[in-house]
Amino acid sequence: MKLIDAPTPIHKMDRLSQRLGGPELYIKRDDGIGAGQGGNKARKLEFLIAEALARGCDQLVTLGGPQSNHCRQTALYAARYGLRCSLVLRGEPPATKLGNLLIDELLGADLHFAGARSQADVVDDLMRDMYAKGNRPYFLPLGGSTGLGALGYVRAMEETLAQLREQELEMDTMVLASSSAGTQAGLALGAALFGFRGRVLGISIDASVQDLTTKVREIALEAASLLDYPVAHDALRIDINADYLGGGYAVVGALERDAIRTVAGTEGLLLDPVYTGRAMGGLFDLIGKHAFDREQRIMFWHTGGASALSAFVTGLV
Numbered sequence: 001m002k003l004i005d006a007p008t009p010i011h012k013m014d015r016l017s018q019r020l021g022g023p024e025l026y027i028k029r030d031d032g033i034g035a036g037q038g039g040n041k042a043r044k045l046e047f048l049i050a051e052a053l054a055r056g057c058d059q060l061v062t063l064g065g066p067q068s069n070h071c072r073q074t075a076l077y078a079a080r081y082g083l084r085c086s087l088v089l090r091g092e093p094p095a096t097k098l099g100n101l102l103i104d105e106l107l108g109a110d111l112h113f114a115g116a117r118s119q120a121d122v123v124d125d126l127m128r129d130m131y132a133k134g135n136r137p138y139f140l141p142l143g144g145s146t147g148l149g150a151l152g153y154v155r156a157m158e159e160t161l162a163q164l165r166e167q168e169l170e171m172d173t174m175v176l177a178s179s180s181a182g183t184q185a186g187l188a189l190g191a192a193l194f195g196f197r198g199r200v201l202g203i204s205i206d207a208s209v210q211d212l213t214t215k216v217r218e219i220a221l222e223a224a225s226l227l228d229y230p231v232a233h234d235a236l237r238i239d240i241n242a243d244y245l246g247g248g249y250a251v252v253g254a255l256e257r258d259a260i261r262t263v264a265g266t267e268g269l270l271l272d273p274v275y276t277g278r279a280m281g282g283l284f285d286l287i288g289k290h291a292f293d294r295e296q297r298i299m300f301w302h303t304g305g306a307s308a309l310s311a312f313v314t315g316l317v
Contacts, residue, residue, distance in 0.1 A: 003046040003077060004034045007159045010167070010299065015266040022287035023296040026171070027269065028160060031276075031304040034073065039304020040183050041073040043152030044144035049077050051148060052138035061126060062140040063088040063119045065250060067274065067308040070143045070180075072100040075109035085109040086137075088122045099311030145182025145215075147222025153186020154223060158194050160299075169297065171198050176301040177279035178202030178212060178240060179249075183303060185219035192235050193227075203279035204242035206249040213238050244282035250274045252315030255281035260309075260316065272305025273312040 013025040034042030052060060060078045064071045064087070071087045078085035087104055093113045097105055104111060114122045123139065130137045143149075164171060174196075178184040184202040191200050204212050216238050224231040246253045252273045259281035260271045271277045280300060292298060309316065 003049065004042050006033065006156075007163055008033050010160070010163055013267050016263060019262065019266050020284065020287050021294075023172075023292045023294055023298050026169075026297065026299040027267075028174075028299055028301045030156070031270075031302040031306065033304070034076075037304065037307040039069045039073060040153070040301070041070045041144055041304075042077075043156055043186075044149030044182055045073055045077055045140075045152075047148050047151050048138075048140055048144055048146070049081065052083070053081065055136070055138065057083070057136045057138035059084040059086065059130060059135050059137040060140060061086045061088070061123060061130075061137050062144075063090075063123055063142060065090050065274075066094060066113075067100045067250065067311050069100060069272070069275075069303075069305045069308065070140075071109070072103050072107075072307065074140060074144075075104050075107040078109070079107045084135075086112060086126055088112045088114055088119045088126065090114055090119060099308040101311065103307060141180075143180030143182055145180035145185070145219055147185075147219055147224075147226050150182045150186035150189065150219050150223040151226065153183050154190040154193065154227070155186075157187050157190025157196065161194050161196060171299045172296040173199040173201055173292065173298045174301060175201045175203065175279065175283050175298060177205055177275035177303060178216070179205040179207070179275065181212060181215035181219050183301070184238070184240075185216045185223060187301075188216060188236050188238055189220040189223050189229075189231065191237065192231055193229065199239050200237065202238075202240045203244055203282040204240055205275055205278055206245060207242065209240045209242045212240050212242065216240070241282060241286075244278055244285070246278065250312075252277070252312050255285070257316055259284055269302070270306035270309065271302070272308055273316065274308065275305055276300075276302055
């Protein structure tokens with residue numbers, strides 16, 4: 001099953017490199033992958049939706065925040081394949097539907113706001129009701145971050161290393177936003193499988209180093225078992241920086257605002273306010289602290305999400 005057009009391009013960011021006075025910067029454009037303004041979730045969904053269809057499921061159920069990129073893309077592919085889609089969203093319904101929430105509604109997803117309840121409890125009730133009605137739902141965990149979903153980023157690492165060989169480039173560090181852990185787990189496993197010797201640095205969006213490291217390792221090992229690849233715990237290099245949690249998940253501050261505006265103004269690229277804006281802001285700070293040599297090459301994984309920008313206008317202006 002093929003949901004995405006790959007490989008996604010790698011672009012050099014000369015103007016941004018000059019602006020920061022730091023190392024050579026490149027960007028992997030997964031923001032345009034798949035459909036509906038793309039993003040990293042499409043690589044995971046390629047495996048997860050294939051499993052749902054193979055099982056004969058007729059509904060997709062997942063959860064996330066009101067501006068979840070994963071929920072948006074799940075709703076998009078549900079519509080494409082004729083599946084119903086139920087999204088369990090955190091908190092109360094907003095007064096105005098903006099960003100991803102508007103797209104979810106346009107795609108025909110059923111929106112369920114958890115309010116004061118836990119999202120897990122709401123999901124359980126929905127699934128129970130669906131089974132009672134004779135439906136066949138398929139549940140996708142937060143961010144699609146399972147061992148199966150992470151295989152999308154094992155493949156992405158293989159794809160990227162092939163591109164770099166063709167361009168006669170070597171990257172010293174790959175930097176990404178890391179939250180539900182599936183993307184970093186796939187890249188870490190892919191690095192071990194395909195011999196990438198540089199760093200895969202996850203900038204944590206909402207978790208401590210210890211908690212995120214545990215999640216990344218668990219998902220990577222689950223993915224390795226699906227590939228029947230016996231990987232030792234110490235063969236997985238899991239590198240996480242949790243210094244940029246700011247005001248909390250989806251709270252836009254000066255770090256994110258400056259990164260989004262700087263990248264837009266120098267490269268004509270739109271980052272998102274929750275993930276890539278925070279991770280790029282962290283990268284800016286690390287460059288300013290001389291954490292990298294000027295001769296090094298760094299590649300930033302643009303994992304999408306710019307479709308949510310309109311919902312964060314207060315924090316961005």
